[in-house]
Amino acid sequence: MLKLAIYGKGGIGKSTMTANLSAAFASLGKKVIQIGCDPKADSTINLLGGRAQQPVMEYIRDHGDDITSIDEISEIGYGDILCIETGGPTPGLGCAGRGIIATFNMLEELELFETVKPDVVMYDVLGDVVCGGFAAPIREGYAEHVLIVTSGEKMALYAANNICSAVENFADRGYADVAGIILNRRNIPGEEDKVKSFAAEKGLEIVGDIPRSDEINHFEEQGMTVIEGDPELPISRKFTELAEKLLELDR
């Protein structure tokens, strides 16, 4: 089972990368689970035809926490991908990180992995490792590898650096490692060099290089990934190639 957590600065395109990768894995015949770990709960929207699913935290608010079936808190999206959104508390209240942990504990009690038997699990995490809750996806038993999405922009690289530092701090805890960087291009001057330089400094590989693409926006407007929209597009093939490469991590 390949378990990946996607981190990166807010707005850098983590959910876009995650959903397209999930779709690519699914198109390669893999059983995929995508878990959105952001209180905004918009990770899986483009796997579900543009429809926002009810997050687990909201379900608990409405129905109580006596959940007995995965079906109650998940939806099936493109390519038979099982979609879950942790969601979060009412904005401005409560503890979002704790909500992620509570959701994970619940998924464990429901024996999600044993029941669904996925080949790939994707955790789409809020921008930065701001507290213990947001490191939960890379704790032992969850994601084994972290992918950091960044552009060449200064603040995106700054966030990427923070994430690397957090993972380094967790070295004696048995947490996930950083498997590499996905360069999500914004077409700023010298972008490739800046990211390459950062990757070299951190000893990381740029595992994926995703060009800026109007097709991504075009199909997101229709509530789908480019893989679903047109798998033959060059941008779709980029995601498929990246998915194939990432599957090597599980071998």
Added chain:
Amino acid sequence: MSVKGLHKIIYPFAPDQSGAAAVLYELGGMIIICDAGGCAGNVCGFDEPRWLSTKSAVFSAGLRDMDAILGRDDLLIEKIKKASAKIDAKFVAVIGTPVPATIATDYKALKRMAEKRTGLPVITIDSNGVLWYDSGIEKTYLECFRKFTPEDTEKNIIPDSVGVIGVTPLDSESLSAGKRITETLTAGGSKRVICYGVGGSLEDFADAGRTEKNIVVAASGLKAARYLKERYGTPYECSDPLIGEVRAGLPLSTEDLYGKKILIIHQQVRANALRDTLRKETDDTGNAPDITVATWFIMDDEIAEEGDFRIREESDFFDHVSDGGWDIIIADGSFRKAAGDFGGRFIDLPHFAVSGHFADEESVRFYT
């Protein structure tokens, strides 16, 4: 309006961290209650009757506000390291409470770091102070067997041996329960009786894969027994070796039982055993009582009869008592007040996890 989980009349029961500590208390480990101090005080001062008579290394992690805010797990690891240098502990156990549950402490990481720093085996129990004692007992037995029972590749079964899972003061009527169970089973032909966690040592767990069978005396031991059956092929049964003396202590004659509708409230295995005993007494009379078992704690379907039920809220208790048409209720004495104007007979059956030290004097009177 009823508030979920609120007890207005019935005492709050022992929480899961107390159950976890109860299993570990006599095993020679260093028990760290991962709290600010109050939970450890509750464990030692209220839920652990051995605290005054039997030595055990129980510590509070002494978490403070900023430790929680800053997630300073490393400070706790340092404290454990320092304490382990002064104490001849065979293992370290970190037991969760509401504080680490709220800040989502990573127990797997704590275990990994503490083992590295101390060189001792470490177990962590993710109790949260919100669940009842039986949940903590259940998790802790399971964790102990997983950690301390090695693979028995030779299947070298110890002849006439029996393991007893579920003996803790929280479910027992007195501190001598383990000793008396051992005596009872020995008198019945068992040559080696291991009451896991009571009157023994950590080494007992090493032999758990080699016992002939297990007896589960509390429902909180069922999960561990199932694990041992699956992993080592050890069969298990649910029974209560002390049920004879429990029955003898009840102020109820056989005639009192005839045709009566009886509710027994306790942990499921004891309540079941008492039901079986009372039925046997009246089997031949053609006037057997109708007996139902209820529990606030684990209600396992495998050993439940149709009509048995779990009580989840105080209001459930009120409803069941008033609407059940019972002639006799057999339950911990602390429920007597909550039973209100129940018009039948209320018979005390002490349960330490329910009434704690309030039951001590009653228990002594009851069993001696």
